[in-house]
Amino acid sequence: MSKIIPVSYESKPCYKIVLEQDFEQLMEYVKELGYRSSQKICIVTDSNLEALHLQELKSIFDSYFEKVISFSFSAGEESKNLDTVQKLYEELIIHHFDRQDILVAFGGGVVGDLTGFTAATYLRGIDFIQIPTSLLSQVDSSIGGKTGVDFSQYKNMVGAFYQPRLVYMNLSLLQTLPKEQFISGMGEILKHGLIKSKAYFEWMKSNYEAIMSLEPEAVEEMVYQSCLIKRNVVENDPKEKGERALLNFGHTLGHAIEKLSDFSLFHGQCVGIGMAAAAYLSKELGHISENEYMEILDVFKHFGLPVSVSGLLAQDILEVSKSDKKMVAGKIKFILLEAVGCAYINPNLTDGQLMSAIESVLK
Numbered sequence: 075m076s077k078i079i080p081v082s083y084e085s086k087p088c089y090k091i092v093l094e095q096d097f098e099q100l101m102e103y104v105k106e107l108g109y110r111s112s113q114k115i116c117i118v119t120d121s122n123l124e125a126l127h128l129q130e131l132k133s134i135f136d137s138y139f140e141k142v143i144s145f146s147f148s149a150g151e152e153s154k155n156l157d158t159v160q161k162l163y164e165e166l167i168i169h170h171f172d173r174q175d176i177l178v179a180f181g182g183g184v185v186g187d188l189t190g191f192t193a194a195t196y197l198r199g200i201d202f203i204q205i206p207t208s209l210l211s212q213v214d215s216s217i218g219g220k221t222g223v224d225f226s227q228y229k230n231m232v233g234a235f236y237q238p239r240l241v242y243m244n245l246s247l248l249q250t251l252p253k254e255q256f257i258s259g260m261g262e263i264l265k266h267g268l269i270k271s272k273a274y275f276e277w278m279k280s281n282y283e284a285i286m287s288l289e290p291e292a293v294e295e296m297v298y299q300s301c302l303i304k305r306n307v308v309e310n311d312p313k314e315k316g317e318r319a320l321l322n323f324g325h326t327l328g329h330a331i332e333k334l335s336d337f338s339l340f341h342g343q344c345v346g347i348g349m350a351a352a353a354y355l356s357k358e359l360g361h362i363s364e365n366e367y368m369e370i371l372d373v374f375k376h377f378g379l380p381v382s383v384s385g386l387l388a389q390d391i392l393e394v395s396k397s398d399k400k401m402v403a404g405k406i407k408f409i410l411l412e413a414v415g416c417a418y419i420n421p422n423l424t425d426g427q428l429m430s431a432i433e434s435v436l437k
């Protein structure tokens with residue numbers, strides 16, 4: 075069943091995304107990169123993956139590499155900071171890791187972002203391989219080379235664009251992913267359909283049962299289609315100068331809601347609410363019909379994503395959205411739907427329009 079997606083960076087072939095149902099092919103792809111068995115491997119992971127799956131992965135690397143170590147930190151966004159990076163640097167130094175050696179990010183987006191950043195900066199850059207294990211990291215964070223950590227209260231404030239040598243997914247690991255994390259990942263996946271492919275959005279609607287019951291073929295097809303969309307966008311715009319901003323659909327208000335709710339809601343849930351608001355404005359501007367708008371909300375609800383939030387003030391959401399680092403000359407670059415499956419950047423919305431969108435999702 076396996077699927078491969080080649081990714082280019084600045085028009086040159088760069089790395090492969092490999093979708094598999096197990097780890098059987100992993101070493102084939104790793105060896106293809108020309109690594110020698112004397113190169114050292116450090117598997118970076120979090121406490122949940124360590125307990126569930128690290129042993130299996132380590133024994134696979136042990137079968138070829140002479141020295142394989144692991145570094146694990148407490149699961150969660152709270153660990154995605156420079157303190158953890160520093161501990162990882164120390165571990166690498168103690169074990170004499172040099173420029174030839176390799177980091178493996180084994181976990182969700184937190185592990186991927188932190189490991190990528192460490193790889194980008196340790197000895198001015200060493201190789202790293204992504205083995206994303208959460209749905210969100212498989213379809214989103216492991217592709218596109220954005221790495222980084224949070225700094226004080228600022229999310230992703232310190233980072234680098236740095237490409238992995240390989241992204242290998244064992245989709246069967248999704249079996250142990252908590253349901254709410256799966257649903258959070260669905261937020262990004264539905265986003266991919268809405269911004270780039272109506273056919274894909276429709277496909278998800280008709281494959282709801284198979285997706286939610288984790289049928290391997292349906293999940294593989296879904297992750298594959300999402301990775302293709304993300305790959306195409308980041309290849310066209312690797313440093314987020316234009317088209318890549320479309321991936322922020324639902325995120326401008328979503329991030330504000332995430333912050334104001336003190337991260338008590340999952341990222342995908344906040345993005346769902348943000349997308350519902352953006353869909354409302356797309357309808358108000360006459361781009362999509364009332365029916366299409368209602369259907370988008372229904373699909374979100376069906377997949378378990380909220381389309382409204384309580385306990386927040388519209389004015390606060392607007393203020394926090396405006397303080398987001400992705401503004402241009404004081405204007406929010408808001409992403410709207412031209413049609414279902416086609417997004418565009420609208421930099422000219424008034425505060426009044428934004429407030430009406432926000433109010434549409436307040437309970």
Ligand SMILES: NC(=O)c1ccc[n+]([C@@H]2O[C@H](COP(=O)([O-])OP(=O)(O)OC[C@H]3O[C@@H](n4cnc5c(N)ncnc54)[C@H](O)[C@@H]3O)[C@@H](O)[C@H]2O)c1
Pocket residue numbers: 120121122123126149150151154181182183184185187207208209210211214215216217218219220221230247248249250251252255258
């Ligand atoms: N670099 C990018 O382009 C990019 C894009 C989107 C998000 N991100 C970042 O990604 C992070 C969010 O990623 P995430 O949602 O994967 O969060 P996460 O890494 O915290 O993983 C979510 C939870 O699921 C657990 N988990 C992961 N895979 C599992 C599995 N197979 N079985 C059991 N438990 C499993 C983790 O231990 C964790 O508790 C954020 O820090 C965000 O900023 C980065």
Ligand SMILES: [Zn+2]
Pocket residue numbers: 262325341345
């Ligand atoms: Zn997101």
